[in-house]
Amino acid sequence: MVGGGAGAFIGDVHRIASRIDGQFRLVAGALSSTPEKAEESAAAIGIARDRTYSDWAEMAKREARLKDGIKAVAICTPNHLHVPVAREFLKRGIHVICDKPLSSSLTEARRLRQAAEKSDALFVLTHNYSGYPMVRQAKQMVAAGDIGAIRVVQIEYPQDWMTDAVETQGVKQAEWRADPERAGLGGATGDIGTHAYHLARFVTGLTLGKLAADLDAFVPGRQLDDNAHVMLRFAGGAKGMLWCSQVAPGQENGLRLRVFGDKGALEWFQESPNHLWHTTHGEPTRRLTRNGPGTGEAAARVSRIPGGHPEGYLEGFANVYTDAALAIRARQQGKPVPEGVDLPTLEDGIEGVAFVEACVRSSARDAAWVELKQ
Amino acid sequence: MVGGGAGAFIGDVHRIASRIDGQFRLVAGALSSTPEKAEESAAAIGIARDRTYSDWAEMAKREARLKDGIKAVAICTPNHLHVPVAREFLKRGIHVICDKPLSSSLTEARRLRQAAEKSDALFVLTHNYSGYPMVRQAKQMVAAGDIGAIRVVQIEYPQDWMTDAVETQGVKQAEWRADPERAGLGGATGDIGTHAYHLARFVTGLTLGKLAADLDAFVPGRQLDDNAHVMLRFAGGAKGMLWCSQVAPGQENGLRLRVFGDKGALEWFQESPNHLWHTTHGEPTRRLTRNGPGTGEAAARVSRIPGGHPEGYLEGFANVYTDAALAIRARQQGKPVPEGVDLPTLEDGIEGVAFVEACVRSSARDAAWVELKQ
Amino acid sequence: MVGGGAGAFIGDVHRIASRIDGQFRLVAGALSSTPEKAEESAAAIGIARDRTYSDWAEMAKREARLKDGIKAVAICTPNHLHVPVAREFLKRGIHVICDKPLSSSLTEARRLRQAAEKSDALFVLTHNYSGYPMVRQAKQMVAAGDIGAIRVVQIEYPQDWMTDAVETQGVKQAEWRADPERAGLGGATGDIGTHAYHLARFVTGLTLGKLAADLDAFVPGRQLDDNAHVMLRFAGGAKGMLWCSQVAPGQENGLRLRVFGDKGALEWFQESPNHLWHTTHGEPTRRLTRNGPGTGEAAARVSRIPGGHPEGYLEGFANVYTDAALAIRARQQGKPVPEGVDLPTLEDGIEGVAFVEACVRSSARDAAWVELKQ
Amino acid sequence: MVGGGAGAFIGDVHRIASRIDGQFRLVAGALSSTPEKAEESAAAIGIARDRTYSDWAEMAKREARLKDGIKAVAICTPNHLHVPVAREFLKRGIHVICDKPLSSSLTEARRLRQAAEKSDALFVLTHNYSGYPMVRQAKQMVAAGDIGAIRVVQIEYPQDWMTDAVETQGVKQAEWRADPERAGLGGATGDIGTHAYHLARFVTGLTLGKLAADLDAFVPGRQLDDNAHVMLRFAGGAKGMLWCSQVAPGQENGLRLRVFGDKGALEWFQESPNHLWHTTHGEPTRRLTRNGPGTGEAAARVSRIPGGHPEGYLEGFANVYTDAALAIRARQQGKPVPEGVDLPTLEDGIEGVAFVEACVRSSARDAAWVELKQ
Structure with missing residues (x-):
């Protein structure tokens, strides 16, 4: 995860959503660009010290090289960082699950299109209400x-x-x-x-x-x-x-x-x-x-x-995560995306x-x- | 009443609304321009034969001359007749309670303004939701x-x-x-x-x-x-x-x-x-x-x-009628409109x-x- | 009307309900047992002086003898008076529209049954929610x-x-x-x-x-x-x-x-x-x-x-009144009660x-x- | 987990609820008393083969002896098994999170009271609506x-x-x-x-x-x-x-x-x-x-x-699980239960x-x- 340190509402949402169906494990993070805050936030949610970063570029580089490095990254930063962060991870073949809006400018958004076309990794946008x-x-x-x-x-x-x-x-x-x-x-x-x-x-x-x-x-x-x-x-x-x-x-x-x-x-x-x-x-x-x-x-x-037992916002968000997991797994296995998966692109x-x-x-x-x- | 013959939804509404607080009695009508239909509709709702008209101009003329002629008229015709009918009655000092929209063209609407300015009678528009x-x-x-x-x-x-x-x-x-x-x-x-x-x-x-x-x-x-x-x-x-x-x-x-x-x-x-x-x-x-x-x-x-016993559309409509009655009575008596009366003009x-x-x-x-x- | 003088919520309700469909006219009343209050209340709602009573028994007697005496009476008193008042009017062939509960004791309620059996007049109870x-x-x-x-x-x-x-x-x-x-x-x-x-x-x-x-x-x-x-x-x-x-x-x-x-x-x-x-x-x-x-x-x-324009409590109440009018008229004409009339008895x-x-x-x-x- | 194999609605609920706040990991289970079904269900949700049981008594015994054995067990069986299963785990100092109703008879329910009094382990009932x-x-x-x-x-x-x-x-x-x-x-x-x-x-x-x-x-x-x-x-x-x-x-x-x-x-x-x-x-x-x-x-x-983003049934259920985690941790550390924890007992x-x-x-x-x- 990049961004989403202590106090950021949306970081917790992504973390819970990713946990609900047990399809993801959070093992690395650059939760803040301030080193102490990054460490504190990471420790608080159980990320190991050696997978804690304050520089997302470094995180992308290092995780891509690790044998058991992350397969996907969640981007929960303010809008202007979405594209640069996403490009860095896509470039290294790491799947990206990114918060919206995609970017702070249209020019930047288009730039990501090029990066994505060159990458084998998936890009998923969390328009969670569609879940x-x-x-x-x-x-x-x-x-x-x-x-x-x-x-x-x-x-x-x-x-x-x-x-x-x-x-x-x-x-x-x-x-x-x-x-x-x-x-x-x-x-x-x-x-x-x-x-x-x-x-x-x-x-x-x-x-x-x-x-x-x-x-x-x-x-x-x-x-x-x-x-x-x-x-x-x-x-x-x-x-x-x-x-x-x-x-x-x-x-x-x-x-x-x-x-x-x-x-x-x-x-x-x-x-x-x-x-x-x-x-x-x-x-x-x-x-x-x-x-x-x-x-x-x-x-x-x-x-x-069952009906009558309300599911809520977090479950809807989790549906995007779980569909993302299914899509990622299918791509890893060279299979078509399973029927019903319906992800914001x-x-x-x-x-x-x-x-x-x-x-x-x-x-x-x-x-x-x-x-x-x- | 002009218009509002059998089968016209809004005629009944005006009649009920005018009855709810007992401030009006319906005694004359040109409910349709087709004589038989006018007579049939009038008979069905208890208007006397000699106060039944098929020509609203004639109604205005005659009622204005009658000793106990109507004091106010309700206009429930299709839109294009609102202004001509209203002018006719206003001209003769009969108060007008008219359905909306005021007219089928802006030119016509303005024409009524002149007629109204010359008349002592009131003009009230039934924007009933305001009631x-x-x-x-x-x-x-x-x-x-x-x-x-x-x-x-x-x-x-x-x-x-x-x-x-x-x-x-x-x-x-x-x-x-x-x-x-x-x-x-x-x-x-x-x-x-x-x-x-x-x-x-x-x-x-x-x-x-x-x-x-x-x-x-x-x-x-x-x-x-x-x-x-x-x-x-x-x-x-x-x-x-x-x-x-x-x-x-x-x-x-x-x-x-x-x-x-x-x-x-x-x-x-x-x-x-x-x-x-x-x-x-x-x-x-x-x-x-x-x-x-x-x-x-x-x-x-x-x-x-009391609260919890719902009042509905007809009561809201009746509030316009009753406020109209209060305003008409005040005018008849040369008094200011009672406090709280709030009529669409x-x-x-x-x-x-x-x-x-x-x-x-x-x-x-x-x-x-x-x-x-x- | 008996009872329902100024300040009694239910008197107004009965009056409005009886007016909504124009099936009744209120021409006589014993609105209170206190003479001044009875007169004041009657005057306020337009009942003529010579049809104003403070004694309901007298009202029943006199109205029954009048050529144009009332055909039906609405009883809006406190509960304990429902039965004695109803008996008095039923006895004289005047139809009764009575508020609920019928009486303050079961013994009394049954007594009314006997009175009703001997009368040609109808008895209707205003369980208005059924309307x-x-x-x-x-x-x-x-x-x-x-x-x-x-x-x-x-x-x-x-x-x-x-x-x-x-x-x-x-x-x-x-x-x-x-x-x-x-x-x-x-x-x-x-x-x-x-x-x-x-x-x-x-x-x-x-x-x-x-x-x-x-x-x-x-x-x-x-x-x-x-x-x-x-x-x-x-x-x-x-x-x-x-x-x-x-x-x-x-x-x-x-x-x-x-x-x-x-x-x-x-x-x-x-x-x-x-x-x-x-x-x-x-x-x-x-x-x-x-x-x-x-x-x-x-x-x-x-x-x-039409649907979407809410009818409310008063219209429901009026339905009981109007069904009562239909039933009374049928009885007057020796005809069966019209289909659909569904009155609390x-x-x-x-x-x-x-x-x-x-x-x-x-x-x-x-x-x-x-x-x-x- | 005991019970809650494939097809049982409540097993999934317990699993999701336990995951939402990341306070529990599911590592062992006797999900069914039918060995093949137990294995199939366990495999499907990622429980290791050597932590898969079909006999809950054996599970209690073995897990209690394991160095990293489970600290708490969730009981999702039909009602009649709640008490026998709970006793077995409580006896061995394993905390119990049990579905309701507690038992199929009052005699049995009381029997558990005795077992619980002798145990250092906590017993929590999932009256989830209280969460x-x-x-x-x-x-x-x-x-x-x-x-x-x-x-x-x-x-x-x-x-x-x-x-x-x-x-x-x-x-x-x-x-x-x-x-x-x-x-x-x-x-x-x-x-x-x-x-x-x-x-x-x-x-x-x-x-x-x-x-x-x-x-x-x-x-x-x-x-x-x-x-x-x-x-x-x-x-x-x-x-x-x-x-x-x-x-x-x-x-x-x-x-x-x-x-x-x-x-x-x-x-x-x-x-x-x-x-x-x-x-x-x-x-x-x-x-x-x-x-x-x-x-x-x-x-x-x-x-x-935040308000307006609905939380639902699973989050309410998770609150019971997370309060349970807090209570268990407090007991492990010999501390009082944290303020606000409010568990069905x-x-x-x-x-x-x-x-x-x-x-x-x-x-x-x-x-x-x-x-x-x-």
Whole structure:
């Protein structure tokens, strides 16, 4: 693991997610660039002293040479380091599981594409919401035509934790997210808008044509957007709206997707993730539950326990890790990726950064319609 | 009453709403322009034969001359007749309670302004959702500063009943709504978008600066929009999104308003109208209930029964009627309008039509930002 | 109307309910036994001076003799007066619409049976919850076998308004309800337990075999129960639990019915009355909405407006009034009661009082199993 | 681990729960008494051949002698084996983490008490619902007096998976649960009633005085109860109702606890476990969220991720495992149990079995009031 030292929320998440299905063991880490902190964090989670690094480049080099060196690395750093770290490990044939957004600029994101093409190693982006069973179920239903041709997509991801200027009040999580150097072009768009955008794309399979975005930084002094209103036009005529915000009091992680087709509709809400609401036009709305009646194979293969016993965020995240393990193992054995494995790829990551870049570009042009650069 | 003959949903609604608080008696009507239908409908609801008309102009003339002629008229016709009918009655000093949208064109709407200015009679527009007690409560809380300075407004009104081409399948409600001659410029925007827009304005008190709209008619052959995505910029810097749709399967009358300020937030949903969700930033979200603890005078004065016994759509509609009765009586007596009366006005109606016109104009220009013409 | 003077919540409810469908006109009243209060209340709601009474016996006598005397009377007094008032009017051939519980003692309730048998007039009890459209829908589905043979019935009606000793704090509503002289044997059991019991019987059609009840008066000094736990055994083997409480903080009028059969289940909640949750065992749970897809004739005939526009408590109450009007008119015309009319009867009222009596008797015997006396 | 071989739902749950916080490693197992199945299951989850057993007694003996033998054992067998297995391991100083109910008879449960008293090892019962953060929060609030003196406890745990005679249709989970030899005296009461009872006791801290139970086996041929209605009387005067069912269509794992005091109330629902609804009497109901505002230390110490990112069943279960690890480590080091650790004990287990026994005894005596035997 690179990044994710003590106090970083997402490091723990990656560690737990990797443990849940017992497919990974964490044996080496460059958890911080400050040597003492790196050592302290590593010791606290049981990484041996001789596999503890403060320099990720050194870690990549040394682990690649070790007989029992790591096979995969998880990257949990601030955004601007994702690409340089990933390149270093990919170059040495070490599989990469990387947090999102992929990078702080589109140029950089593309640079990784070249590195990845030259490497035998896999690159996986942790758009973890795509790992929720009922999200997989929704994708399967859309693909099966259960709601007909899609007309409207409503996607939103509101949070409230940056309602005040927390980046100036000692909240570490906020500091780098509000800093263009480390976060990149986008604030809320990068941090959560990319998740929302990916989720919409993942479930609907639609391709974006253009978007028009109106971005704001409502908190005085904030440099990056904390609220974004985006209109979407998909290829083929479907339309959408995307809202993401980090200044919406009372909203914790309110990622919600609603898809309306000419035959029916689906609704999913991340804070109640074991339910999927399905309407066939002209019939009563039905509540599908994880592992409950009427659900299919795509959800079942990433479910662990019976319906009614909620699985949550960590299990969804673990599904990305476990799919990654299956994909890595298949590649090691020269086999095709097992059926059902459904991983966010480097291209998803590049598209995510392109989404942020397009939002910023559109907003700067008074919400003009723009296309993604990819 | 003009319009609202047998089979018209909204005629019954107006009649029940006017009865609930016993402030009106229905004694005359031109319920249809087809004489037999007018007579049949009038007889069915107990209007005397000699107060039954098929020509609303004649009704206005005659009732104005009668000693016990009507004091107020309810207009429940298709949109294109609202203005001509209203002018006729206003001209004769008969108060008008008129359905929305005000008219099928902005020019016409403005014409009514002149007529109204010359009349002593009142004009009231039935933006009935503003009559819900918890909407009044929300307005009171915003005005009191309970959520601070508003940053973001999310408003939506999805329905599903026009998912198919019902206007060609004998659904009367749909026929005129899908017909530009009778409905005006807007489809969903006129029918429900105006409600959503008014509700947002009513509760927040914000003034619109500009909007950018992307309108669609998803159903093949449909001439007016059945889905609209609108971005809003309010004077003072607040931003908003408005979505209205009549092709959203599973949505019945899903009018939902969410307002986020720098100190807190409010959420209200028409299908569960007795609850208002209130968050003070940094505290748990609270569920305010109609006539429950923590609610104020504005809601109490339009509530009839204890909390937990739901009041619904008809009671909200009745609140507009009863406020209208209070305002009419005050005017008759030369007194000021009683405190708390809060009625949608002609100006609201003109602004609603201006909203529709602006949506259509913006959409025609590829969702360019436009201002309302008023 | 007898009772229901100024300040009595239920008087207004009856008046609005009787107006909603325009089937009744309120022309006479003995709204209070205190003459000034009776006059003031009557004047306030537009009852003519010469039809205003303070003595209900006199009212019955005089109205029966009047050429245009009332055809029906609504009784909204405290419980102990229901029977004497009803007898007086029934005796004179005036139809009676009476609030529940029927009486303050079983002996009295039975006495009314004799009076009713001798009268040509109808007696209707306002178990208003049975008027909700989705309750009618539930009854229709149970009768149609949609959930199979019933095994378990869970019914509850919690409130919170008597959590403190409000009967000693000037809350009028609480004073008579907490007074055995006026309320009868039961407190919460009489006031809301009878509603819950009736609803369970109305929907399921099951006959009670025995019950075992554990009653409490939690508030110090309170003489009548404010919380009741009751186990039910129905004829045929189904079992049930009933909970009613007036000391449950946060509960307003939380009447909830759940019925489980061997093929499926139904759930309905009074505070969200336009929804009915239906499960066919082995399929996803469906949300039926009033006037939405999948609902039948029983609900449709008592619905006024489209699905998604909530009807509430007053409309449900009005359905009882309107069904009463239809039944009265049929009787006046010597015709059978129109299809679909479904009114709580005197026998339901007697059974309700028997239910209260049985609860009290069982509880006094340490929750022994007892049968209803009827 | 003993029991929990391939196909047993609860074995996987224990394994994941033990992994989530990285406090346990699974190195030995007697996963089945059938040697081939034991080996196959062990191999599948990575247990070494020489630590694989089919005889748990042998496992206890050998592991106790091994230098690096297991320090703790998880028991996931059918109920009747819990006690014999636990005794064997406790006898040898190996800590025991055991599934519930503790045993299939009260006599046996007590026998374990003696064994435990002689052992230095810990015994932990996995009443996992007590591990949910918001359950801990509820307990803390009750203890702090936030809802005042408790009057009423409503607890229920309905499921639907045994609505049909699945025990005769090849559903393994159902087979032993419906078999008195393996399950014990109680069916639903033992399987889920014990959870419900424990949860009520855990949160409220109340002591049971007496109960009256009405048990049924609704499915023809079923020998053990599949539905139980229980009235509760707590020491000090509080009352309660408990319902558990395995024949309630549409209910998955509907464990719900509601506690009403003289100052307020709490409500928690297992299928939406990150929320706790709190009412202070006379104020609006508040929704507390895990790691959200207004929550305390007891919940925070067992939470992993920010509010709004749901934690679920497995994390709640993991909290029991991690608390167990903390308690075991403290005992190994001769230190007191760390503050906040809150584990279900052997006494809880005995009380659970006593609860089942009392339900059966009461029901056999026509729901007479009985006390628990302990």
